[in-house]
Amino acid sequence: MLTCEIDNPSQIIIVEVGRRRTYAGFASDDAPHVILNEDCGLPPIFELWPEGLAAILQRVYETLQVAPAHHPILLAISPTTASFHAQADLAQMRFQRFHIPALEFVPDALLLARAANRTTAAVVNFETSSPYLVAVVEGVVAGSSSSVPSFLTKATNDVLLNGAFELDVKRTLLGNIVVPENMRYPEELVGLRQDMTAGMSRDAAEEVRFVEPENGEISVWRGAILMAAICSRENCWLVKEDFQQKMRMHGVLGNLSDWLYVIR
Numbered sequence: 001m002l003t004c005e006i007d008n009p010s011q012i013i014i015v016e017v018g019r020r021r022t023y024a025g026f027a028s029d030d031a032p033h034v035i036l037n038e039d040c041g042l043p044p045i046f047e048l049w050p051e052g053l054a055a056i057l058q059r060v061y062e063t064l065q066v067a068p069a070h071h072p073i074l075l076a077i078s079p080t081t082a083s084f085h086a087q088a089d090l091a092q093m094r095f096q097r098f099h100i101p102a103l104e105f106v107p108d109a110l111l112l113a114r115a116a117n118r119t120t121a122a123v124v125n126f127e128t129s130s131p132y133l134v135a136v137v138e139g140v141v142a143g144s145s146s147s148v149p150s151f152l153t154k155a156t157n158d159v160l161l162n163g164a165f166e167l168d169v170k171r172t173l174l175g176n177i178v179v180p181e182n183m184r185y186p187e188e189l190v191g192l193r194q195d196m197t198a199g200m201s202r203d204a205a206e207e208v209r210f211v212e213p214e215n216g217e218i219s220v221w222r223g224a225i226l227m228a229a230i231c232s233r234e235n236c237w238l239v240k241e242d243f244q245q246k247m248r249m250h251g252v253l254g255n256l257s258d259w260l261y262v263i264r
Helices: 051-064 084-097 108-115 149-161 167-174 186-197 202-206 216-234 240-250
Strands: 013-017 021-026 034-037 073-077 103-107 121-125 132-137 140-146
Touching (some): 021 051, 021 216, 051 084, 073 216, 108 132, 121 167, 132 149, 140 149, 149 167, 149 186
Parallel strands (some): 013 073
Antiparallel strands (some): 013 021
16 A cells, blocks of 8 residues: 655644534644634535535635645544545545645544544444444444434444344443533433433343543544544555555445544
């Protein structure tokens, strides 16, 4: 795999696109430098992919006052927001039109798990464009289900209880359920527990434990900072030459899943 040497975190731009707002800035920042919301007049990311994301990224570059060609970008995405085909379209656009030096797509579920200091966890998130429950096992997205609160019981059964995991892995997942910032109030956690444990055996329900990342609504952002450091240390960025080689091998319908970085 061709690589791109990146030693300075101030070079790396992190972008997290959520349902209501987008956070962006440099990996050297303690907090996002750019916050864009619906009032900015940008198209909804989940309605216009990849065009909507292209408009958002253009606004990020303008706000940061940087040239895309000088800055690798780490993009936090929902596991259920875009197909790998759409990611290929986006990667091609970024490399050919904006000439970025390197790119990395990272599922935001992995970043939430990392922010909670977990490599194996069940991540529940209602703040993205497509709400989801994701099983992260040893830093890899091992199962996911797009859901909304009323269907969380089914998602829990499908992903955690009936997933093809060993018993000890299921117990670890149930005991490490990472919840988003907007689910931190006691009454909301009670409702979440009721939804997730409905239909469970008593033994399984007693295994359920919630984990709260320390950084609130910027938990994904903080996880992305950690991931950017790992990407740079292990030299695992996707560069244009590697992208073109993959596309020649697999065509436009090629699967980008082997390019997504996972927590080591």
